[in-house]
Amino acid sequence: MYPFLAGQGEMAALIRRFDWATTSLGTPDGWPQSLRTMVSVILNSKFPMFLWWGPDLIQFYNDAYRPSLGTSGKHPSALGQPGEQTWPESWSTIKPLIDQVVSGGEATWSEDQLIPIDRNGERQDVYWTFSLSPVANESGQPAGVLVICTETTKAVVNYRKLEASEARYRLMFELAPVAIGTLRGEDLIIETANPKVLEILGKPASIVGQPWLEALPELVGQPAETIIQEVYRTGVPFTISEFSAQLEKNGQLRRGYYTFSYLPLIEEGETTRILQVAVDVTEQVAARQKIAQSEAKLRSLIEHAPVAMCLFVGPDLTIELANESMIRFFGKGHSILGKPVGDVLNTPGDRFALQLLDQVFTTGDAYEAQNAPADLTIDGIPGTYYFDFSLKPLVDEVGAVYAILETAVDVTGQVLARIKLQEAETDLRVAVELAQLGTWSIDVATNGLVFSDRLIEWFGYDPGAQAYSQVIPILDGNDQERVNRAVARALDPESGGVYDEIYTVIHPTTGQRRILHAQGKTVFDATGKAVRLNGTAQDITLQRQLQLALENEVQLRTQELAAANEELLASNEELENANELLNRSNESLQQFAYVASHDLQEPLRKIQSFGDLLRGSYGDQDGLLYLDRMQAAGGRMSILIRDLLAYARLGMEPSEPIMVSLNQVMDTVQENLELRIRETRAQVSVAALPTVWGDGWQLEQLFQNLVSNALKFSKPGDGVPQVEIRSTLVQAAEIPPTVKPGRTATAYYRIEVADNGIGFEPRYVDRIFQVFQRLHGKNEYVGTGIGLAICQKVVTTHGGAITATSQPGQGATFSVYLPI
Missing domain, CATH: 1.10.287.130 (Signal transduction histidine kinase, dimerisation/phosphotransfer (DHp) domain)
Known part of the structure; x- marks a missing residue:
């Protein structure tokens, strides 16, 4: 055992057991003293240390460094292994630092440096604070690199979380929908102010750092000055709603209303700051004031209205307002004001009215009635009276019904007059029956025709709700057009509205011919518009037969x-x-x-x-x-x-007409004029065009001449020719009086070819369609003067018409009308 490898730790035991003969270092007995010393220092240090040694940068580390390698992956394989094999994921970052130290450079220092490593089976972002120092061998040359390091990943992550939290707080402060700010010290220095504060005060951000009253001199002497100073002195919070204050905005003092709180911030028992929270409620106060004004106007409207009006308020429907006309209808004097309507209408006959009021208040649906009868005593006279009235619910700002406004108009006189009129009409019908007359009526708005029973029998036809024009086929063919014209003439205000015609009716079932003499009169409204044509009809068949006998005598002569x-x-x-x-x-x-x-x-x-x-x-x-x-x-x-x-x-070369697609015609025209269009750089736009009856070759000639003219008469050197072809359906009555189509139709297609060219004087509009007529010399614009004459001939052949509109220098629009 080597003394420098003595130790109780895990790494000491691993180094002792490691087969160092397999590395470039060889067995420990051959290690230089400098390496032995550094290994001993590392193993006996409680601070994380890591050592690279030799050209292969063989690795050593201690127990304090061991946790940074994780529970699986690099440990224990990193021991005795060359550095590049252990750290492939971060070697591009580490190796330059190692080279710097080994080449004689100074030791490095890095703080919270991100060096991703593979540990615990995944790539992790790991932050380190570390130093790389050179380790010299016995010759004084750098032989190794000592790394003293601390992993700071948790600290960095926590710091970033803190920064994010502070950023969110700042964002909330800046974006808060209410004004938030702090005032510091006795001088009330504006320490913070979010944008809402600046918006309410009408001040720039430069007020931050200024004393409150210097930034807002207009508040000196106003109650707000005393209030905020008292909060700072006493430490007692202050809150108030809809406080009125004048603030200078855009150089003018403006009165506003604010709901705000002054909250003292206390440190060690003393107020050091004031937190100010405010909301501008000027608009809400103004809205409420407008509501109050509106209610005052409503009160005035009810009191001075020319019709009877009453206001029922609340679930009890208290009669809060009623003008003199409505009080007169109630018949109980001014005592009804301030009472629930149920206390005023307390007879069995009033139940329906109370149910209506409750229904409108509960459902929020308005109610209207015309000619409604009511048994009342008005001006001391009991009787049945008739009213047009409405019950309108009034809702508050949240949509809840809080009142009902009733308006009523006494129409008793009109109803009684109508009853008398109905009685008179009944008498008239009796007289008509005695005179053996049939009655009829035409409703102009609906074209509806109404027959009496006698006319239904004569015509063998009940028109019901059908148009009066549908009865025309029952008339003799010689009379149909004349009767149509006579009806139209009677509906014309200038005719006096009189209708008087004799015609023959052919019963559709029996074939019986009956000659009728019909007379009528049109009813016009105040604007002169025909409303209804009413009339009678009399059977004059016998009289006409006698007349025909006399006519036969005359015919012989x-x-x-x-x-x-x-x-x-x-x-x-x-x-x-x-x-x-x-x-x-x-x-x-x-x-x-x-x-x-x-x-x-x-x-x-x-x-x-x-x-x-x-x-x-x-x-x-x-x-x-x-x-x-x-x-x-x-x-x-x-x-x-x-x-x-x-x-x-x-x-x-006349040909049988066929259905011709004008869009296909325009495709052919553009192909024929492709070279000319490309040379002039013209822009030709074609909208959706109709399909018409006609000769395809002639229609192609028509539109090719029109488009060719548009290209030829473009403004010289003045931009790109613009040609637009579009179509509109027009009724015959909409065609200008000067345009005379060759064939009558109920509607026409109007196809327009418009350009932005040189245009022409409007007085030449008829001349340009004549053969050999030119508005310009042959040296200015080539042509024979026949193209537009061909266009007119094609259009005339197709039963249509062609015209043009233009102004000099403003382009021209050629309008072709083809019957549908």
């Missing part, structure tokens, strides 16, 4: 007139023949235009081809100029003939 009519018919036939010849002439003209346009293309192509050949062999500059002009003129004429050919083709 008018045969001579019939001969004259035949002569007129012959003249009409001649006119029809002339029209037919004219139509044929038009067709021939269109055929000629097509053939001429088509045949003219061939010589033009030859002129252009020969011009190209001449230009290639002609050397004179003037000659080349003339050829260029000839070529340009030929090109323009070719475009003109092509456009004329397209224009003529529109009238010569």
Whole structure:
């Protein structure tokens, strides 16, 4: 046994048993004295120590260091093992420190240094306070590194927890919804103040550190000064609600209301600080004051209201307010004020009224009634009176019902008058029956038609709640449109509202024809709007039969007139023949235009081809100029003939209409104009477009010309052309009066092509759709003046219309109307 390895500890026993011959150090009998001495020092120290020795940094440690290695993993394998094998997870941190010491540098010192290690089966963050010192051998050269260390993981974790706790406290202090601050010493120095304090005081954070009264001079002489000084002197807390104080904010004194506490902080029996906690309740106080004002206004409203009003308050429904009209209806004088309503309404006939009041107060649902009867004694006169009244619950800030407001209007006179009117109407119905008249009525708002029993029998039809237009098919076909127009005319305020028509009714079951004479009068409201058309109908079949007999007699005497009519018919036939010849002439003209346009293309192509050949062999500059002009003129004429050919083709190639998707049409148009769109960098946006009946090729021509125009007439050098195509459904009545569609329809699609180009003067809106009409010279903008004429012809062919709106420099919008 080696004396320097004597000892009772675990590590001494392990070092003695360890086979050191397997290491670069060899057996202990060959160790240098310096190593023996350091091992002896380590084993006999109660402070955690660790030793690396030799080039391989063979490791030694004592019992005090042993717990830092954990219960499993590095112990006891770390003993006698090279350092790099033991500490792979932290060697990048440790090795530079070892090299520094071994190379002759000074000892190191690290405090709370994080060095993760593997212990107890997992990677752990471990904090150390340690020193690395060089250990010299017998030659005075560093041969080892002594580590004296203490694990500080618990201390570091606890300190960080403390820091986090303090941070949370500071955060709570800063974010507290109430004002919190402390005042220190007799001078009441503002020691702390959270943002709510600064907000309430209207002061900057720089007041911290100032005496309280210097920071808030406006409080000098106010009760708050005396209160806080008394709390500091006596050590007795002070709390008050809705305390009124004036504070300077933005250079002005403003009165506010605050609920606050001054709490003395006592150390060794003496007050050293005051904790101040405050809440700004100015808005709540102001709201309560407004409620009080509102209640005062309500009281005034009730007392001076032109209708009877009463306020029942609380579960007992005490009559707190009632104006003179309501007191008069109760019939018991001012003694009702301040009494529960149950003490005032105490007869068996009052039970229903009490139940209603209790229902409204309990459920919170308002109640209204019209023409409600009540047996009362008003102004000493007993009787049955009628009222329009309402019971409205009033709720507080939490939604609970605290009162009921009743309003009542005496409508006894109106109800009695209506009863008399009903009696008069009954008498009128009797008279109508005696006169064998049928009655009818049209409700304008609902188009509902009401027939009397006699009319139901005559028509063989009960309209019930159906629209009056549904009875029209029962009339003779010759009368239907005329009756419709007559009803519409009677509903027009300018017509006087009179309806007077004779028509024939055909019974749908028996086929019996009955001639009726109907008369009516429209009722208009105060604004002149028709409300109802009321009328009567009389069976005049017999009278009309007599009249027809007389008309037959007259007809016999008018045969001579019939001969004259035949002569007129012959003249009409001649006119029809002339029209037919004219139509044929038009067709021939269109055929000629097509053939001429088509045949003219061939010589033009030859002129252009020969011009190209001449230009290639002609050397004179003037000659080349003339050829260029000839070529340009030929090109323009070719475009003109092509456009004329397209224009003529529109009238010569009619096709059966099909359903055409305008979105697909626009896709084709954009493909055709792709190069032009790319060259101008134009942005073309197409919204969802409808599907219409028509010729797909013609519609493609229409929209290609419109989009091409939008690209052509863009502002030169002025940004990117913007073209937008959109669609709207419009009713026929919404179309501008100047737009005349080729076919009548109830509704139209309006497709708009809008651009941001140069625009044009509004006075030229009709001119631009004429053939060969141009608003600009051919040197400014190329074109033949036929494109928009083609557009108009396509739209007209499809039964629609086209127009445009524009201002110079503000772009143009072309609107195409196509019937649905």
